[in-house]
Amino acid sequence: xxxRIKLFATVLIVLLFFTNCVKRxxxxxxxxxxxxxxxxxxxxxxxxxxxxxxxxxxxEQYRTKLKEALLTGYNILKNGGSSLDAVESAIKVLENxxxxxxxxxxxxxxxxxxxxxxxxxxxxNINAGAVAGVKHIKxxxxxxxxxxxxSPHVLLAGDGADTFAxxxxxxxxxxxxxxxPRRLKQFKKYKAQKxxxxxxxNSSFKKFGTVGCVALDIHxxxxxxxxxxxxPFKKFGRIxxxxxxxxxxxxxxQTCAISCTGQGEYFIRNVVAYDISALMEYKNLSLKExxxxxxxxxxxxxxxxxxxxxxxxxGNIVTVFNSPGxxxxxxxxxxxxxxxxxKTNN
Amino acid sequence: xxxRIKLFATVLIVLLFFTNCVKRxxxxxxxxxxxxxxxxxxxxxxxxxxxxxxxxxxxEQYRTKLKEALLTGYNILKNGGSSLDAVESAIKVLENxxxxxxxxxxxxxxxxxxxxxxxxxxxxNINAGAVAGVKHIKxxxxxxxxxxxxSPHVLLAGDGADTFAxxxxxxxxxxxxxxxPRRLKQFKKYKAQKxxxxxxxNSSFKKFGTVGCVALDIHxxxxxxxxxxxxPFKKFGRIxxxxxxxxxxxxxxQTCAISCTGQGEYFIRNVVAYDISALMEYKNLSLKExxxxxxxxxxxxxxxxxxxxxxxxxGNIVTVFNSPGxxxxxxxxxxxxxxxxxKTNN
Numbered sequence: 001x002x003x004r005i006k007l008f009a010t011v012l013i014v015l016l017f018f019t020n021c022v023k024r025x026x027x028x029x030x031x032x033x034x035x036x037x038x039x040x041x042x043x044x045x046x047x048x049x050x051x052x053x054x055x056x057x058x059x060e061q062y063r064t065k066l067k068e069a070l071l072t073g074y075n076i077l078k079n080g081g082s083s084l085d086a087v088e089s090a091i092k093v094l095e096n097x098x099x100x101x102x103x104x105x106x107x108x109x110x111x112x113x114x115x116x117x118x119x120x121x122x123x124x125n126i127n128a129g130a131v132a133g134v135k136h137i138k139x140x141x142x143x144x145x146x147x148x149x150x151s152p153h154v155l156l157a158g159d160g161a162d163t164f165a166x167x168x169x170x171x172x173x174x175x176x177x178x179x180x181p182r183r184l185k186q187f188k189k190y191k192a193q194k195x196x197x198x199x200x201x202n203s204s205f206k207k208f209g210t211v212g213c214v215a216l217d218i219h220x221x222x223x224x225x226x227x228x229x230x231x232p233f234k235k236f237g238r239i240x241x242x243x244x245x246x247x248x249x250x251x252x253x254q255t256c257a258i259s260c261t262g263q264g265e266y267f268i269r270n271v272v273a274y275d276i277s278a279l280m281e282y283k284n285l286s287l288k289e290x291x292x293x294x295x296x297x298x299x300x301x302x303x304x305x306x307x308x309x310x311x312x313x314x315g316n317i318v319t320v321f322n323s324p325g326x327x328x329x330x331x332x333x334x335x336x337x338x339x340x341x342x343k344t345n346n
Numbered sequence: 347x348x349x350r351i352k353l354f355a356t357v358l359i360v361l362l363f364f365t366n367c368v369k370r371x372x373x374x375x376x377x378x379x380x381x382x383x384x385x386x387x388x389x390x391x392x393x394x395x396x397x398x399x400x401x402x403x404x405x406e407q408y409r410t411k412l413k414e415a416l417l418t419g420y421n422i423l424k425n426g427g428s429s430l431d432a433v434e435s436a437i438k439v440l441e442n443x444x445x446x447x448x449x450x451x452x453x454x455x456x457x458x459x460x461x462x463x464x465x466x467x468x469x470x471n472i473n474a475g476a477v478a479g480v481k482h483i484k485x486x487x488x489x490x491x492x493x494x495x496x497s498p499h500v501l502l503a504g505d506g507a508d509t510f511a512x513x514x515x516x517x518x519x520x521x522x523x524x525x526x527p528r529r530l531k532q533f534k535k536y537k538a539q540k541x542x543x544x545x546x547x548n549s550s551f552k553k554f555g556t557v558g559c560v561a562l563d564i565h566x567x568x569x570x571x572x573x574x575x576x577x578p579f580k581k582f583g584r585i586x587x588x589x590x591x592x593x594x595x596x597x598x599x600q601t602c603a604i605s606c607t608g609q610g611e612y613f614i615r616n617v618v619a620y621d622i623s624a625l626m627e628y629k630n631l632s633l634k635e636x637x638x639x640x641x642x643x644x645x646x647x648x649x650x651x652x653x654x655x656x657x658x659x660x661g662n663i664v665t666v667f668n669s670p671g672x673x674x675x676x677x678x679x680x681x682x683x684x685x686x687x688x689k690t691n692n
Binding site for chain 1: 467472473474478479497498499500501502503504505506507509510581582583584585586590591592593596610611614615616617620621624625628629
């Protein structure tokens with residue numbers, strides 16, 4: 001009898017042990033039941049984007065362009081293309097649109113020029129490329145990729161970066177190509193007001209129309225890219241977080257791909273994009289937990305506004321922002337395109 | 347008799363318990379028996395610095411200048427000054443010396459100019475400032491601090507940064523001020539060889555003479571700064587890791603202050619300075635463990651050469667490099683100045 005009780009107890013313990021193990025595996029933070037094969041997320045900037053500030057017809061323009069960019073990247077991924085190609089192509093669509101603060105339609109500097117920043121990172125080998133303060137490259141994201149692939153450098157700035165682009169045969173344009181009637185109007189208004197307000201501290205423009213894209217391809221490779229015109233009426237050659245690897249852009253197959261938008265100086269000081277990756281790698285947080293901790297806690301505590309998009313190596317998608325809104329869109333092999341701009345479900 | 351044995355056993359267990367506790371406290375990774383009140387560490391670059399490459403009289407010149415810079419910062423700390431002041435002042439001494447690749451004596455670009463980068467970070471509030479590609483600021487580290495303190499920005503580049511410095515009254519100089527006979531000779535040799543070797547890929551210059559300094563003051567505040575002329579014969583406005591917060595420079599009172607030197611592109615892609623801090627914060631590694639993991643494992647695996655100096659919030663000092671040598675020096679309130687350059691004890 002005593003032996004049977006012992007046997008029963010042993011079986012019970014073994015059973016309990018296995019149940020616990022299975023439960024633990026199911027709770028794995030970075031795991032999900034259905035494996036995502038590929039996915040893409042993009043943003044068109046965070047800021048004071050509310051239904052009050054954005055009339056329906058203008059919202060529709062943003063929706064249409066975001067969808068076009070998303071599908072451009074999505075189709076590349078669907079056909080087995082690389083995440084790098086998807087990111088570059090999607091961002092190119094947004095750069096070519098006057099709706100966003102990147103390339104065509106970028107905000108103007110203090111002297112009425114457009115100076116553009118962009119970066120891209122390949123999660124498969126943590127190689128990266130970036131350009132800052134360029135004035136003549138039609139698509140800065142394309143130049144960023146060329147810096148990564150054709151030069152031994154990561155970051156090229158100013159006239160040197162424009163010269164590099166010309167030398168390798170990239171399409172260059174006069175600076176006026178980037179101007180739009182809307183930005184010229186803003187600039188004239190700024191010039192008229194300038195005597196009253198200090199440049200670079202003008203806080204009436206609360207939309208950070210930076211664009212960015214992250215993707216996971218069917219080969220398991222992650223990539224991230226960001227492109228921007230910076231802050232309106234910037235001067236002194238100000239460079240924000242967008243062309244800074246680790247701040248505005250980061251990708252690593254071990255963790256995630258991230259693109260940020262917001263008050264660039266805070267994103268640099270907090271090394272935001274890499275911090276999210278580090279929290280996943282070193283603290284075993286999920287992408288959502290890591291991004292929430294950085295954007296909604298660290299940055300909010302510092303009164304810093306902005307947001308991020310991310311995708312992890314398992315295809316989990318995250319968009320987190322502490323501003324009233326953020327233009328964002330995503331799709332995976334098992335989820336149809338979603339396009340949102342406000343905090344609510346719109 | 348039995349009671350006495352029990353009593354004896356109890357006393358023994360209690361004693362063993364306490365011994366273990368004391369031992370554990372002593373082994374605390376970030377703890378040390380004697381609290382360091384203040385400390386300073388600086389570097390003058392890593393690279394192929396060996397007794398064979400550096401004749402004794404030249405080594406003596408480096409030793410003297412490193413000591414002068416160290417004592418400049420040390421005396422500020424000793425008199426209750428801030429770590430920011432100590433870092434800025436020590437780096438200024440190295441910038442003014444033609445021995446190092448920073449400000450006076452900086453390496454030349456592909457077109458025979460000097461283009462300088464510098465950054466500084468305040469660990470008490472993670473505020474930071476940096477300049478990149480400046481040509482006329484006598485002391486780029488001073489300008490970096492002014493960007494932090496007087497502008498809403500972190501990073502200013504090119505002519506804009508020079509203009510900012512002029513507008514706030516910093517001392518500016520013609521670009522020729524930075525030239526030295528040694529650099530002009532190197533440049534002439536490079537120009538003569540140029541037809542055979544590709545610019546920016548010239549690998550015959552294996553000393554990264556960037557300078558940097560980190561300090562802990564008696565108020566418990568950490569600071570870090572870095573200044574460089576970049577890589578010899580750079581072109582296309584190449585920016586390395588030195589002016590990039592998180593890559594070449596990082597400081598945070600919660601963890602440590604770091605300044606790096608080496609192949610900048612790898613330091614950017616690996617977000618080296620912040621990665622060391624993140625390993626301390628998220629994985630509870632000591633400064634030494636974190637720095638060793640990044641410099642001696644991650645970077646070595648990628649065949650990336652360079653080194654770092656660091657001090658943590660408890661005053662623990664670390665200098666780690668994977669190159670043949672690194673100019674380095676340190677001192678604390680309880681340790682006299684130490685100056686080293688080779689891998690051995692010299």
